[in-house]
């Protein structure tokens with residue numbers, strides 16, 4: 001059999017098998033072909049750290065309350081070497097890690113996936129104590145703050161109609177930097193936080209209140225402490241206030257971790273304990289969310305899909321599964337269209353970097369590094385270095401540039417630029433080297449042509465790799481990899497004209 | 512823009528088809544090093560008594576660079592080349608000396624340290640494919656035949672002949688221009704002039720893939736151009752098949768005013784611009800050669816050339 005026939009038979013076979021498997025899965029196993037709506041699922045990681053003294057250790061941490069506008073999908077506790085229990089009393093869940101002896105730095109993790117549901121937050125009344133504990137601000141030491149608090153309360157009472165407006169006025173006054181009473185209050189205490197003082201004043205005014213601990217769901221945050229809101233009882237219901245501004249209502253992206261005054265973390269047998277939160281957003285098809293919510297039978301369908309992996313592995317797999325799509329595109333663009341690029345698969349790597357940095361930032365950073373790199377390299381070429389050391393030098397320069405860009409843009413408040421680390425440094429260094437030789441031999445025009453070509457291909461790959469449909473197909477039907485393989489093999493035997501040749505040889509037809 | 516069917520009717524060979532149907536099929540991988548390395552080609556040619564520019568010296572190691580002064584000695588006309596370069600990259604043509612200076616073909620003056628740096632760059636692989644370390648070759652300067660005087664600007668014109676299974680199928684003359692910086696490589700702006708296989712007369716000329724009728728720097732029209740000793744040149748090219756065994760290759764030949772036609776280099780992946788220069792597609796002739804009877808392929812180079820000349 002001629003190689004050509006073999007190529008077509010093998011290619012077609014792969015395509016048929018791959019497409020057949022995918023069709024079977026969608027028809028018989030009812031896996032939908034379209035991705036449907038996407039929803040943000042937040043992965044929150046609470047990291048408990050403390051210094052153990054060498055004795056028995058017991059750490060207990062409050063777990064998030066179920067909140068009417070948030071749904072917890074998944075919880076994972078890591079407790080290497082620790083005994084672990086979750087107990088609940090009157091609706092307050094706490095996780096407890098314990099160990100007979102431990103010493104040195106200890107780290108425990110609790111991770112959960114949450115998604116925001118439609119609908120309003122409704123605070124339940126059950127189980128929350130409406131008792132008021134008056135603060136102990138007696139004695140001459142506190143006379144000044146007592147006066148100030150009383151004056152602030154009185155003014156707010158005069159300017160308000162009911163509890164709801166009173167709390168707003170009180171907090172506004174308290175947060176007004178020009179308010180003398182508030183300044184007195186803040187300077188009168190040394191070990192009370194502003195929130196504690198606000199709670200004290202509410203108690204003085206006979207209003208039941210407690211703190212609401214939680215975190216704001218914002219993408220790509222790490223090592224955050226928890227945030228605090230105030231919850232106030234107006235006689236009928238609990239109302240949420242931001243203690244720093246006096247605004248009423250629960251921010252829609254606030255995940256309540258704990259209601260009430262109990263501590264977030266208790267550690268016995270350890271010191272310097274703290275909890276830090278990291279937050280990550282993932283876009284997951286709504287259907288997957290629904291399946292995870294239901295658990296059980298239907299989820300078994302997906303047991304062998306990528307979605308059955310833990311979220312971190314999924315995000316790594318995302319790229320791995322999408323790289324073949326990029327490779328196919330690159331081959332198509334080179335063989336069928338005939339675009340000249342610098343390096344065969346450099347554009348794919350570039351597009352992966354773009355996914356991390358977002359497109360515009362990525363293109364800007366790439367062009368910046370390339371331009372500065374070319375300029376520096378033109379100087380290096382005068383130094384008579386060996387090629388290997390010159391490329392190594394360019395790698396170092398690229399790294400310096402990347403760090404520089406990261407730091408400068410971080411100072412300017414552009415967090416995005418930090419993701420620049422995903423740029424394939426060595427590949428960029430090679431690209432700079434390649435481009436500078438090209439510049440010397442074929443002139444700047446050819447450099448422009450190839451840069452533009454590489455960028456165009458990288459952008460096309462980026463578009464494809466971030467397309468929800470393609471992502472959905474590659475995730476749910478990994479057997480499509482066979483289709484890709486088949487197409488790549490067949491494209492490798494494409495002997496027709498390239499689009500660019502139709503232009504190149506156009507004069508031959510006229511003559 | 513042309514339609515694929517129009518190109519097909521003109522018998523234009525495309526890049527994909529060239530790679531798969533000709534290069535992959537007729538050129539054995541194992542033979543590539545022989546043509547990709549100009550030094551090996553030269554040694555193989557000398558063994559077969561095929562004329563090539565004289566080899567003056569070779570530098571393979573960094574430490575040898577120190578001694579280049581004594582190697583160069585009194586030479587005033589020579590060429591420095593990376594042995595595995597392509598596309599005219601890294602070729603330095605020295606046409607004379609002026610006290611301590613070396614003169615390039617465009618009159619630019621170089622010092623010995625510039626030459627040393629150039630050699631270092633070549634050794635470290637700057638001009639070779641994939642940046643692989645390379646060696647440096649010194650060869651004698653070709654002084655081109657007077658017929659070409661007005662057809663080229665500051666550089667030696669070379670004749671590219673595509674040889675398929677030992678039969679010359681198409682030929683063009685490549686002339687340097689100011690834009691190509693004295694090198695006869697088309698993508699750098701040299702002019703390609705298609706040559707009639709049977710007569711060695713010009714057919715057509717292109718620069719940057721576009722038709723031209725006269726040399727942009729000298730203003731000389733290409734219409735009266737005729738290559739002297741044409742048959743001898745074609746025989747030389749056809750004989751390269753016996754030498755390296757590549758089924759589909761490009762032979763680059765230059766006409767030295769003293770030594771006559773010499774092989775400059777062989778190419779296992781000859782470009783497609785020759786079709787533009789000739790105003791004709793390669794496909795028809797390649798198909799014809801593929802259809803030849805086996806005994807035709809056994810003919811000696813002279814008869815293969817005559818057969819081809821009669822056929823086209």
Ligand SMILES: Nc1ncnc2c1ncn2[C@@H]1O[C@H](COP(=O)(O)OP(=O)(O)O)[C@@H](O)[C@H]1O
Nearest residue numbers: 564590597598599600651652653667694695776
């Ligand atoms: N010995 C030489 N004398 C004069 N010019 C030369 C010589 N060798 C090369 N050149 C010039 O350099 C060009 C490229 O040389 P060539 O050996 O074909 O290398 P490449 O593989 O890079 O094309 C030639 O077309 C010619 O113009």
Ligand SMILES: [Mg+2]
Nearest residue numbers: 598599763776
């Ligand atoms: Mg050449």
